[in-house]
Amino acid sequence: MENVLVTGGAGFIGSHVAKWLVKAGYRVVVLDDLSGGFVENIPAGAEFVKGSVQDAALVDDLFARARFAYVFHLAAYAAEGLSHFIKNFNYRNNLVGSVNLVNAAVNAGTVKCFVFTSSIAVYGRNQTPMVEELVPMPEDPYGISKYAMELDLKESREMFGLNYVIFRPHNVYGEHQNIGDPYRNVIGIFMRQILAGQPLTIFGDGEQVRAFSYIDDVAPVIAACIERPETWNEVYNIGADKPWTVNALAAAVCAAMGAPSSAIRHLAARNEVVTAYSNHEKVKRVFGDLIRNVPLDEGIAKMAAWVKTLPRVPEPKRFGHIEVLKNLPPSWAKLK
Numbered sequence: 001m002e003n004v005l006v007t008g009g010a011g012f013i014g015s016h017v018a019k020w021l022v023k024a025g026y027r028v029v030v031l032d033d034l035s036g037g038f039v040e041n042i043p044a045g046a047e048f049v050k051g052s053v054q055d056a057a058l059v060d061d062l063f064a065r066a067r068f069a070y071v072f073h074l075a076a077y078a079a080e081g082l083s084h085f086i087k088n089f090n091y092r093n094n095l096v097g098s099v100n101l102v103n104a105a106v107n108a109g110t111v112k113c114f115v116f117t118s119s120i121a122v123y124g125r126n127q128t129p130m131v132e133e134l135v136p137m138p139e140d141p142y143g144i145s146k147y148a149m150e151l152d153l154k155e156s157r158e159m160f161g162l163n164y165v166i167f168r169p170h171n172v173y174g175e176h177q178n179i180g181d182p183y184r185n186v187i188g189i190f191m192r193q194i195l196a197g198q199p200l201t202i203f204g205d206g207e208q209v210r211a212f213s214y215i216d217d218v219a220p221v222i223a224a225c226i227e228r229p230e231t232w233n234e235v236y237n238i239g240a241d242k243p244w245t246v247n248a249l250a251a252a253v254c255a256a257m258g259a260p261s262s263a264i265r266h267l268a269a270r271n272e273v274v275t276a277y278s279n280h281e282k283v284k285r286v287f288g289d290l291i292r293n294v295p296l297d298e299g300i301a302k303m304a305a306w307v308k309t310l311p312r313v314p315e316p317k318r319f320g321h322i323e324v325l326k327n328l329p330p331s332w333a334k335l336k
Contacts, residue, residue, distance in 0.1 A: 003027045004226075005068045007053055007101065008075030009046065010037030012177045012185075013117065013169070016219035017072055019043040024223065029066055031059075032075065041176045053097030056104075063104040070226045071105055072115045073098060076146075079184040080121050081272055082319060083142035085328050089321040094145035102152060106160045113163040113226050114153060120170040120237065120278050122147040130278035132168075132235050139273055150235070157233060165225045166235040167218075170278060174215030174299065175306040180314025182335060186246065187212065190253040191304065195313045200254070201331060204269030206247035211277040213239030214299030221287045231286050237278040244296065252296060256304040270329050 004021055008014035009030030015037065021028050028046040031053065042048050051058045053075050076094045077083075083090045098116070105111040121143030122136040138144045153164040171186075179188035190200050218238055225231050244252075247264075254261040284291060318335035325333070 001027050002069035003066045004070045005029050006072045007031045010041050014074035015041035015176050016215050017223045018046050020223035056100045059100045059104045063108040067110045069112050074117045080140045080142045082183040083140050085324045087141050090141045098149045115165045118146040118166050118168045120168050125273040128275050163232045168237045169218050170239045171210045171212045174303050182316035191307045194257045194259045199263040199265040200250050201265050203267050208246045209243045209275040211240040211243045214294040220290050236283040237280050238283050243277040256300040
C-alpha cells in the first residue's frame with residue numbers, strides 16, 4: 001500500500017477522487033483547510049489533516065512524515081468570475097500554495113507522479129472546441145494561476161524529473177458540491193435557489209454555452225492515471241461533450257427539482273467567456289474504458305436526489321477576502 005496525498009479532499013471533486021483511491025487500496029491522506037469543503041465528504045479510511053497548502057512548513061512536515069508516492073492536487077478556489085476581485089487571494093491560494101507542494105514533492109524524492117487539476121479556463125475565449133494543442137490565453141486570474149502552474153510542472157519535469165499529469169475539467173457537478181457558494185457552480189446555485197423558494201438568477205441573456213460534466217465521468221479517470229504510466233507527462237481535457245445554453249440548463253434543473261421553469265430572473269451581464277466547451281478525443285483514447293458519458297438529465301437527477309436529503313438549505317455568504325469592489329456584480333455586492 002502506497003501513501004497518496006489528496007489536497008482539497010474534503011471538497012467536491014477531491015472527495016470523489018479520494019474515494020476512488022481508497023477503493024483502489026491506497027493509503028490516502030487528505031489535506032484540506034475546510035474553507036469550501038466538509039469533513040463529512042472525506043471517505044472512510046482516509047486520514048484527515050486540517051491545513052492549507054499555503055502553509056509551507058506544514059506541507060514539508062507532511063511530506064517528510066508520509067513519504068508520498070503520489071500527489072493529487074485539487075485544492076483551489078475555483079471561482080473564475082470572482083477571481084478578478086480577489087487577485088491576491090487567488091494567486092496565493094491557487095499558485096503559491098501549489099508551488100509549495102511541488103517544492104515538497106521534489107525535495108521528498110519519493111513522489112512518482114504529481115497529478116494536477118487545472119481547468120479549461122486556461123484557454124480563454126474564441127477557441128472552441130478547446131483542444132489540448134491550442135495555446136492557452138486565459139481571460140481571468142483563476143485561469144492565469146492554473147496555466148502558470150501547468151508551466152511550472154513542465155519546468156519541474158525538465159529540471160527535476162518530476163512526472164506529472166494535468167487534467168482540464170470543466171463545469172463539474174454532482175453530489176458533495178457546495179451549493180451554498182454563490183459565486184460558482186451554477187447547477188448548485190440553481191438548486192439552492194429552488195430549495196429556498198427563490199427565482200433562478202442568470203447573468204445576461206442566458207445564451208452562454210457550456211458543457212456540464214457529471215462527477216462520475218471525471219473523478220475515476222483522475223484517480224486511475226497513476227496506474228497508467230504511459231499517460232504521464234501529458235495534458236488532458238476531461239468532461240462532457242454536449243454543450244448547453246444556461247437557459248436550457250435552468251429548465252433541466254427545474255424539471256429535476258420539480259419546480260416551475262418560469263421563475264427566472266435575468267441579471268446584468270458580466271464580463272465572461274460566452275462559449276466554452278472542449279474536445280475530449282485525447283482522454284478517450286487512453287481512458288475510454290472509464291468514461292460513461294452520463295447524460296445531463298441523468299446526472300442532474302442524481303444530484304437533485306442528494307440535494308433533497310440535505311438537512312438545511314445553506315445561506316449564501318459574501319466571500320471574506322474581496323479586494324476590489326469596482327465592477328463587482330451588484331448581486332454579489334449585496335451579499336452579507
